[in-house]
Amino acid sequence: MSLYHPAADEIELPAVLHALSDPQRLRIVRKLNADPEPRPCGGFDVKVSKSTCTHHFRVLREAGVIEQHQLGTARLNLLRRADLDRRFPGLLDAVLESAATETAAAV
Amino acid sequence: MSLYHPAADEIELPAVLHALSDPQRLRIVRKLNADPEPRPCGGFDVKVSKSTCTHHFRVLREAGVIEQHQLGTARLNLLRRADLDRRFPGLLDAVLESAATETAAAV
DNA sequence: GCAAATGTACGATGATCGTCGTATAATCAT
């Protein structure tokens, strides 16, 4: 089972925005950005079931936001920052900073 | 019938990203940005029915992306640039530039 | 007053979404 990843040039803006428009997925991406080491799916404080988690990681991967690599039973997740920055310069940072200020304002 | 608009501080990131994740709505926002004059709903080259158009404008308005003001039978649409820039600095521009490069790449 | 123009309201429809539970596969440690 090989994991589908869109090529860098195939990443589409609506798909990326949709992937980032879910709070759970946004939380995942923020964590992945704050701590850029490859991280298994379990290493996120997401408050949904495992199945739902799998779903969210797939949405992020198929949109081109993250990369997933199998390592034993674990699946390591990695932000595709370089690809995203090349394709949509400034977008990821703008979203991440927006998420940070929103959290700050809410707390 | 008064039109609901979220206050600037109530604009939420997931709602904005979701609003911008639809190609039709993204086209509307791009037009509104390129030509910042208030513009009735009919003044957009969107390829969907009138009812669908009404729906998209409502999604954009309720997310806080646009402002709508009734003027006779027409409803004037306006980008809430100042509010968006204050709440989520750089986000709107990043999305708009991403949309522009994506279009350029596709053509 | 009447017709045209602008846009909404109200369903309806098929698609997608986010969520879950259970069952299953694959690896690792003992």
Next chain:
DNA sequence: ATGATTATACGACGATCATCGTACATTTGC
């Protein structure tokens, strides 16, 4: 081998979405 760990697959559920057509409301112009 056994058991624990990690994560998927599959099917299901209710909710939301994008779309449409038809009917209606309001204003504008003659």
